[in-house]
Amino acid sequence: VIYIIEQIESIKKTFQENGYITDPSTLTALHLIQVLQKPLLLEGPAGVGKTEIAKTLAKALDTKLIRLQCYEGLDVNNALYEWNYAKQMIYIRMTETEHDEKSVAEKEADIFSDKFLLTRPLLEAFMEKQAPPVLLIDEIDRADEAFEAFLLEALAEFQITIPELGTIQAEHRPYVILTSNRTRELSDALRRRCLYQWISYPDFKKEVTILRSRLPHIDEALAEQITNVMQRVRQMTLQKIPGVSESLDWAEALVSMHQRVLDKEISKQTLGCFIKNHDDWEMISREIDQGTFLHSNQ
Amino acid sequence: MMTTWEERISNMLQQETLTDHLVLFFRDLREEGFLIGSNEMTDGIQALQSIDISEYNQFKLVLQIVLCSTKEEHDKFDSLFQNFFFKKEKEDLLHFHSEVKEVSTNEKSITENNQSAESVENPEEQKKQSLPSFGFHIDKTESETDGQQEGATLYTALNAISKNPRTFKVKIPAHHFSTMEKAAEQLTRRFRLLDSRRKKVLKNGNTFDMRRTFRKSIQTGGYPINPVHTGPISEKSSFILLCDSSRSMATYSKIYLQFAYALMQYSSKVEVFLFSTRLRRVTDQITTSKRGAFPVLHVQENEWEGGTCIGESLNTFVQMHGLKMVNKNTIVMIASDGLDTGNSEHLQQTMREIRKRSTFIIWFNPLLNLDGYEPTASGMKIALPHIDVFSHAMDAHSFMELSNQVKVRR
Numbered sequence: 001v002i003y004i005i006e007q008i009e010s011i012k013k014t015f016q017e018n019g020y021i022t023d024p025s026t027l028t029a030l031h032l033i034q035v036l037q038k039p040l041l042l043e044g045p046a047g048v049g050k051t052e053i054a055k056t057l058a059k060a061l062d063t064k065l066i067r068l069q070c071y072e073g074l075d076v077n078n079a080l081y082e083w084n085y086a087k088q089m090i091y092i093r094m095t096e097t098e099h100d101e102k103s104v105a106e107k108e109a110d111i112f113s114d115k116f117l118l119t120r121p122l123l124e125a126f127m128e129k130q131a132p133p134v135l136l137i138d139e140i141d142r143a144d145e146a147f148e149a150f151l152l153e154a155l156a157e158f159q160i161t162i163p164e165l166g167t168i169q170a171e172h173r174p175y176v177i178l179t180s181n182r183t184r185e186l187s188d189a190l191r192r193r194c195l196y197q198w199i200s201y202p203d204f205k206k207e208v209t210i211l212r213s214r215l216p217h218i219d220e221a222l223a224e225q226i227t228n229v230m231q232r233v234r235q236m237t238l239q240k241i242p243g244v245s246e247s248l249d250w251a252e253a254l255v256s257m258h259q260r261v262l263d264k265e266i267s268k269q270t271l272g273c274f275i276k277n278h279d280d281w282e283m284i285s286r287e288i289d290q291g292t293f294l295h296s297n298q
Numbered sequence: 299m300m301t302t303w304e305e306r307i308s309n310m311l312q313q314e315t316l317t318d319h320l321v322l323f324f325r326d327l328r329e330e331g332f333l334i335g336s337n338e339m340t341d342g343i344q345a346l347q348s349i350d351i352s353e354y355n356q357f358k359l360v361l362q363i364v365l366c367s368t369k370e371e372h373d374k375f376d377s378l379f380q381n382f383f384f385k386k387e388k389e390d391l392l393h394f395h396s397e398v399k400e401v402s403t404n405e406k407s408i409t410e411n412n413q414s415a416e417s418v419e420n421p422e423e424q425k426k427q428s429l430p431s432f433g434f435h436i437d438k439t440e441s442e443t444d445g446q447q448e449g450a451t452l453y454t455a456l457n458a459i460s461k462n463p464r465t466f467k468v469k470i471p472a473h474h475f476s477t478m479e480k481a482a483e484q485l486t487r488r489f490r491l492l493d494s495r496r497k498k499v500l501k502n503g504n505t506f507d508m509r510r511t512f513r514k515s516i517q518t519g520g521y522p523i524n525p526v527h528t529g530p531i532s533e534k535s536s537f538i539l540l541c542d543s544s545r546s547m548a549t550y551s552k553i554y555l556q557f558a559y560a561l562m563q564y565s566s567k568v569e570v571f572l573f574s575t576r577l578r579r580v581t582d583q584i585t586t587s588k589r590g591a592f593p594v595l596h597v598q599e600n601e602w603e604g605g606t607c608i609g610e611s612l613n614t615f616v617q618m619h620g621l622k623m624v625n626k627n628t629i630v631m632i633a634s635d636g637l638d639t640g641n642s643e644h645l646q647q648t649m650r651e652i653r654k655r656s657t658f659i660i661w662f663n664p665l666l667n668l669d670g671y672e673p674t675a676s677g678m679k680i681a682l683p684h685i686d687v688f689s690h691a692m693d694a695h696s697f698m699e700l701s702n703q704v705k706v707r708r
Contacts, residue, residue, distance in 0.1 A: 028359045035348040036341050036364070043369060045618070073498075085516040092519070182369075183622035185569075185581055191367035192333055198372045237613045237644050239651060240621065279647070 014060035020052060021202075021210045029197040030057060039155055039176035041140075041191065044199035046181055047243020053199075054136035054177040064133040066174070068121035070143035076150060081162060082118045091116070112164035125174040126160060132172035141180040145187065152189055202244060204231055210244060211251050218255050225262045226251050229294065230274070238280040246274035264288055303354035306383065323382050324365075330378060330465065331583055331596045333367050368582060374598065466602045468595040470556050470584070475592075477694035482560035484701035486535070489658070491627055492707075493530035503529030535627050535657075536567030540615060542634035543572040543597070544606040550664045550692055554633040557697055559584055559593060569623055572597065573611035574604040575640075577618070606637055608677045609644030616651050624655040629706075633662040636678030645677055649684040658706050659685050666690035 008027045015022050022030075030053075033040050042050040058065035068079055088111050095107065102110070119127060125135040140148065154160060158170040178194060180186060202210060204227055211223040230247045250273040259266055267288055275281050287293040310316040320343070328334050345360045358379050366372045497503075499510065510526035518524065539558045543551050551572070558570045562585060572578045578601045584593045612632075616624075624630065630652055638645065653659065661681060665671050667690050673682060682688065691700045 024355065025359055025363070028356065029363045031348075032345055032360065032363055036345060038341065041367075085513075089516050089520065181622065182619070185585070188333055188367070188582075192335065192338065194367070195363050196366045196368070196372065197363060198366075198369050237610075237617075237647065239616060241617055279651070 011060065015056055016213070018056045018059045019213050020049070020056040021206060021213055022053075023206065026053065026197060026199070029195055032195055033175050033177075036195065037173050039137075039178055039194045041178045041180065041186075041194035041196050042199055043180050043182055043196070045201065045241065045243060047245040048199045048201060049244055050179040050199055051136065051138055054134055054138075054179075057175065057177070058134040061131075061134065061175070063131045063175075064128060065136060066121050066125045066128070066133050067136045067138060069138050070140050070147070072142060072144060074143045074147050076147075078120055079122050079147070079150075080120050080154075080160060081123045082120065083112070083164075084116045084118050088116050114165075117162075117165070122154060123160060123168070126158065126168055126170040128174070129171050133174045135174040135176045137176065137178045139181060140178045140190075141183045141186060148187055148190055152187075152193060155193060201234055201241075204228070207231070207244065207247060211247065214248055215251055215255055218251055219260045222254060222260055222262065223251065225294075226254070229262065229267075232293075233274070233284070236283070238275075238283065239277045240275075240280060242274040242276075249273045262294055264291070264294065267293065302384075303357075304352050307352050307357070319383075323361075323379075326382060327365060327378065330371075330374070332365060332371055334365055338365055370579065370582070466595075466597050466599070468552065468555070468597060468602065470559050470592045470595070471552055472592050474694035475556065475560065477698060478556055478560040479563060481694060481697035481701045482557065483564045484698070485704065486561070486564045488701060488704050489535040489629060489706045491533040491535055493532050496531050497528040498531050499526055500529035501527070503527030505529065533627050534565070534567060535629055536569070536623070536625075537561055537565060537629050537631065538569045538571070538623060538656075539631045539633065540571050540573060540612065542574070542606060542608070542632075543602050543604075544574040544637075545603045546606070546635055546637055547633070547664075548603045551633065553692055554631075554662060555580075555584065555595070557691075569619075571615060572601055573608070573615075574601055575607045575611070576601065577611045577614040579619075605639055606634075606677075607640030608634060608636070608638040609640045609642060609646075609648060611640075612648040612652070613644045616648050620651065620655065624652060626655075626657055628656045629658045629660065630656045631660045631662065632681075634677070635663055635665050636673065636675040636681065638675065638677030642676050642680055645680050649681050653684040658687075660687045660689055660700075660704070661685045662689050662691055664690070664692040667692060 008024070008031055011027050011030050012022060015027075029040055032038070042053060044050055054067075055065055091111065095102075095110075121135070125133050137151070140151075143151075155176060158173050159167055161167045201207075207227040207230065208223050211218055211227065212220070215223075226247060230242060230250075234241050250270060253270050253273050254262070254266070257266070257270075268285065271281060271284060271288075275284055284293065307316070310319055321339075324334050324339050324342070342361055342364045345364050346357065349356045349360055351357050358376075361379070362372065362375045366375055497505065499507070505528045507526045507528045510528075511522050511524075514524055514526055515522040537558075539554060539561075541547075541551050541554045541558075555570065558568060562568045568581070569579070570581045570584055572580055572595075578597065580595055580597070583595045663673070663678065666688070673679060673688070687700070687704060689696075689700050691697045
């Protein structure tokens with residue numbers, strides 16, 4: 001039995017070194033990816049660092065990050081492979097002029113060989129030779145259901161069949177991380193093939209640590225003040241709740257303006273860093289004017 | 299907590315009951331609607347073998363990550379775990395033991411014959427060796443649960459025994475479903491949306507696509523043998539039902555859920571939420587009905603027959619899902635009597651937001667069927683200016699009437 005504590009401590013340490021503050025739950029999930037060799041499905045509100053987990057995992061494992069950004073209409077040609085038809089055409093025309101002795105079968109094998117194959121992210125991950133890469137399938141909920149079904153097949157066996165080349169088995173099983181913002185319900189079949197982790201907004205202490213870790217030059221009091229305000233903002237009835245990435249943007253903006261403390265004026269000037277909706281803007285502006293916005297509850 | 303857990307796990311290992319406990323726990327989770335099959339069970343056990351099981355948090359986290367597959371499951375896992383491992387009566391497990399022994403006598407004798415005579419002293423080894431019996435136990439329990447789904451609302455046995463927060467099983471009624479299906483089909487037809495100005499490749503498209511034809515001709519040696527045509531993307535309307543499940547509405551809510559289930563037969567874009575003092579997404583529970591049976595929803599005590607905070611609940615919906623789910627093709631249906639105990643300002647703001655984003659809002663209020671009813675409840679008064687149709691529909695026939703009256707062209 002390999003005890004998890006050492007494993008988790010090692011993941012935690014490398015994540016911290018790479019500027020990502022995690023919690024035990026996420027660390028355990030990352031440990032289980034390795035133990036069970038199953039994909040990990042991360043769900044949570046926008047801006048809480050789902051994509052960042054995959055990026056940091058790749059850094060921590062010192063391996064390649066291969067990203068597949070999903071969108072409506074994404075198909076196999078854009079996700080898996082495509083033949084480079086233009087290059088094939090040029091090759092055919094060039095070989096027509098030469099009087100070589102190659103048979104039709106040999107010519108066909110030439111045309112459908114690796115050099116004419118355009119590898120897309122999934123195939124690239126399967127063909128990685130050095131070490132198991134981290135395959136990030138980002139915003140899977142944006143892809144069509146047909147693509148989701150195709151993905152099931154690929155992730156179940158970690159092998160892909162290309163009619164002209166044969167079956168390609170993954171050299172190393174990639175660490176697969178899928179992220180979703182829940183714009184639509186994913187199929188049960190896909191969910192069952194994945195480990196599941198819900199990432200929510202961090203608590204006060206964790207958010208302060210994140211700010212200080214990502215922006216080492218930030219004043220401690222300012223980091224606490226920003227976090228305090230952001231925690232309060234997330235309790236308000238806004239249309240668009242700001243995430244950690246907005247906190248970081250705001251903090252970075254304030255640091256670049258050499259601010260050491262938050263006040264009414266500077267809050268109003270930098271509101272656009274974390275408020276992205278007109279109604280929310282008006283509500284926060286009103287609170288700033290009334291002097292209740294920067295009031296500390298901590 | 300740690301000492302207690304260590305004692306418990308040590309007892310389970312000494313009495314060789316850890317596997318049985320886990321099987322029973324998996325069964326309870328399945329009754330709660332978790333997607334757990336034999337693969338998940340094997341993964342759960344395999345994952346537990348890679349950790350120190352005397353660590354309470356690790357034990358719980360590992361099972362949570364492996365066994366949960368949605369946020370809703372993730373949220374309720376903690377309490378289910380606590381209830382099972384700390385509050386469940388011993389008699390339950392004893393009963394389970396006798397149940398398993400009766401059925402699996404033959405299998406056990408075969409297993410014993412196959413195993414070597416040497417005794418296994420290590421509890422971990424013992425646990426691993428008992429793994430093959432998992433599938434067998436679960437098959438037995440599954441057939442039992444099917445027989446238990448009688449009646450419209452049932453308390454689960456677990457909660458009745460342990461006096462823990464109750465979980466309700468809400469069964470979607472089957473009566474007059476064919477009429478409800480007709481009404482749903484009719485309604486989906488009444489919402490006709492104009493085709494998008496964006497185009498996509500279509501076999502019978504009306505526009506010749508020169509660029510794609512040339513691109514495709516590369517495959518055929520430069521000869522445009524396969525012309526490509528494009529046509530407009532047809533827009534499909536999506537439906538969102540926000541159903542009030544508070545005490546005053548619980549009787550009617552099942553009908554609205556039945557309507558949503560009927561809509562799902564004709565549209566792939568239907569989302570269903572329950573709200574009382576909090577919001578709960580139940581789309582996945584309605585879509586995952588087994589073998590054509592009517593879906594049974596598993597909801598917590600505070601999500602069914604509780605109080606009402608319409609404004610707060612709808613605001614949570616807008617915050618969590620509004621930006622992604624509500625768009626110009628969305629028909630939002632709200633089923634509520636408007637009796638609100640929450641903040642009216644939230645409702646005002648949220649209704650304005652939903653109005654702005656969606657194409658059509660229908661508000662179902664069963665109280666409209668009462669003679670002399672006036673929408674004077676605070677929630678109703680605020681919502682009325684934002685509503686397109688204020689409907690009294692509360693059974694299959696009135697839904698049919700509604701679908702004949704409504705017509706939207708955009």
